[in-house]
Amino acid sequence: MSPSTGGTADLSRFSINQMTVKQLSLPELVDGCLELGIPGVGLWRAPVQEYGVEATAKLLRDAGLAVTTLCRGGFFTAIGPAERAEALADNRRAIDEAATLGTDTLVLVSGGLPAGSKDLRGARERIADALTELGPYAEKNGVRLAIEPLHPMYASDRCVVSTLTQALDLAERFPAHQVGVAVDTYHIWWDDNAPAQIARAGAEGRIHTFQLADWTTPLPEGVLNGRGQIGDGSIDMREWRGYVEAAGYTGPIEVELFNDTLWARDGRELLAETAARFVEHAA
Amino acid sequence: MSPSTGGTADLSRFSINQMTVKQLSLPELVDGCLELGIPGVGLWRAPVQEYGVEATAKLLRDAGLAVTTLCRGGFFTAIGPAERAEALADNRRAIDEAATLGTDTLVLVSGGLPAGSKDLRGARERIADALTELGPYAEKNGVRLAIEPLHPMYASDRCVVSTLTQALDLAERFPAHQVGVAVDTYHIWWDDNAPAQIARAGAEGRIHTFQLADWTTPLPEGVLNGRGQIGDGSIDMREWRGYVEAAGYTGPIEVELFNDTLWARDGRELLAETAARFVEHAA
Numbered sequence: 017m018s019p020s021t022g023g024t025a026d027l028s029r030f031s032i033n034q035m036t037v038k039q040l041s042l043p044e045l046v047d048g049c050l051e052l053g054i055p056g057v058g059l060w061r062a063p064v065q066e067y068g069v070e071a072t073a074k075l076l077r078d079a080g081l082a083v084t085t086l087c088r089g090g091f092f093t094a095i096g097p098a099e100r101a102e103a104l105a106d107n108r109r110a111i112d113e114a115a116t117l118g119t120d121t122l123v124l125v126s127g128g129l130p131a132g133s134k135d136l137r138g139a140r141e142r143i144a145d146a147l148t149e150l151g152p153y154a155e156k157n158g159v160r161l162a163i164e165p166l167h168p169m170y171a172s173d174r175c176v177v178s179t180l181t182q183a184l185d186l187a188e189r190f191p192a193h194q195v196g197v198a199v200d201t202y203h204i205w206w207d208d209n210a211p212a213q214i215a216r217a218g219a220e221g222r223i224h225t226f227q228l229a230d231w232t233t234p235l236p237e238g239v240l241n242g243r244g245q246i247g248d249g250s251i252d253m254r255e256w257r258g259y260v261e262a263a264g265y266t267g268p269i270e271v272e273l274f275n276d277t278l279w280a281r282d283g284r285e286l287l288a289e290t291a292a293r294f295v296e297h298a299a
Numbered sequence: 300m301s302p303s304t305g306g307t308a309d310l311s312r313f314s315i316n317q318m319t320v321k322q323l324s325l326p327e328l329v330d331g332c333l334e335l336g337i338p339g340v341g342l343w344r345a346p347v348q349e350y351g352v353e354a355t356a357k358l359l360r361d362a363g364l365a366v367t368t369l370c371r372g373g374f375f376t377a378i379g380p381a382e383r384a385e386a387l388a389d390n391r392r393a394i395d396e397a398a399t400l401g402t403d404t405l406v407l408v409s410g411g412l413p414a415g416s417k418d419l420r421g422a423r424e425r426i427a428d429a430l431t432e433l434g435p436y437a438e439k440n441g442v443r444l445a446i447e448p449l450h451p452m453y454a455s456d457r458c459v460v461s462t463l464t465q466a467l468d469l470a471e472r473f474p475a476h477q478v479g480v481a482v483d484t485y486h487i488w489w490d491d492n493a494p495a496q497i498a499r500a501g502a503e504g505r506i507h508t509f510q511l512a513d514w515t516t517p518l519p520e521g522v523l524n525g526r527g528q529i530g531d532g533s534i535d536m537r538e539w540r541g542y543v544e545a546a547g548y549t550g551p552i553e554v555e556l557f558n559d560t561l562w563a564r565d566g567r568e569l570l571a572e573t574a575a576r577f578v579e580h581a582a
Contacts, residue, residue, distance in 0.1 A: 129533055133533075134533050134534060134535040134538075135535075136488075136489065136491070137491070167451065167452065168450065168451050168452070168489040168490070169450065169451070169452040169518065169522070171488075171489035171514075171533075172514055172516055172532070172533040173516045173517075178489050178490070182491065205419075205454075206419065206451040206454035206461050207451070207461070208419070208420070208465065231454075231455055233455055233456045233521075234456075234520060234521040234522075235452065235518070235520070235521065235522050236520055237517060237518070237519055237520040238516075238517040238518065239452070239517075239518050239522060249455070250412055250416075250417050250454075250455040251417060252417040252418075255417075
């Protein structure tokens, strides 16, 4: 593997989330990180399972790359007992995978409303039920669960937890080393309560990951794959980095983009651009 | 004009927002309302200007229909003095039009971030500056201004006021008969603070209009024209009607949809369906 080629000081906190450059295979991603001096990666379960969990762990370990998070567990809002049991079993597997990969953080996306339901409050409560079972299992495996509030535009179909306040209200029922939150600029940048909630999360030791994506419009159909490259949108990255650091966070900063336009480009070039944008706008 | 054909009791609080059935001309809309027993309409400036403001006022008055709101003023977030002066002048014209139409409520959509700006806080403050000038002018003309918080997915490009809390924090700097809020289910249904903020708005006499639209997914590209027909989505309309009524609101309930699929249908049929859905889900 080639040694780092400079810029490592500015990239010392940077982690590239695998989804940002999903056109790269895991070996290509590792090579790119080594070449650019990127010290960490956030991984996703599906491509890791495809490559093999043990094989991925070895690949990353041999390269000296940190695994900053695994995405993602969650989807706890089903009502039926069979579906709920299956969700819990799948989340235990996700915790096992996180432990094998050597990351201490599993990101949770809570799930949307069950078909036909209009009961956001009930769905949020079922998340707490699931965490009661999963928190101790995660702790036993050295993994922390990070509830990720998603933007309110996902409330019905992906994640009934829409704000940091709601995420922390759930998390605080559990010890911080079991359950914390994911702070992602894309989801919270509009929320004038978020800075105070970041301070609350920091004071409780619950900022388990910090992720960046920029807000660009127009949003694409389905609003999933429009997360903007850092610097292209409306979010002041240094302002939000300032909030999490004032709250005591010293961990990795992941850039996690889902963007059809970026995915259509050369993956290595996109990786280099993303690292450069991190340095320009957030380092 | 034909007399009402039943259902008027259940429709006594109903108002159809003109945008919902924008494929209908103003005379067609009036005929449809009379036929169905719909007592009120919410109007939009562009089609009213096209028909003529005085002519519209006469048409509605002769038909005995109430004008429940005029949409919309606002767009107060520009930074340049010339743009700001033009926005104020245009809002004075909107207030004049509201007075001519005989409605007491002008809905305001505040505007998004100026090009290149990332300063949500500054943009929100410029709204207050504009209201300081417009509030007294509105009062003199017998018109109340209703700040409408739009869903956070519009924060960058349409409306930096994303929650009822923010809207009320702005409104409370002014007398309630000058400035209040628009409560629209589509924009606030995900927000667990909204019920308490509706109570706050009611206690202050600031619920100036109550509008319904349902939340359906997937959202269309640009996320503008995907407001769902009442009953098709995730929002419990009776729950939200309960909140505004518990807060003392006894005024009209407008259904305001923007939806390309609905606009492609026959306007009279859509009007009848919307009235029926109101009765089924919200009356």
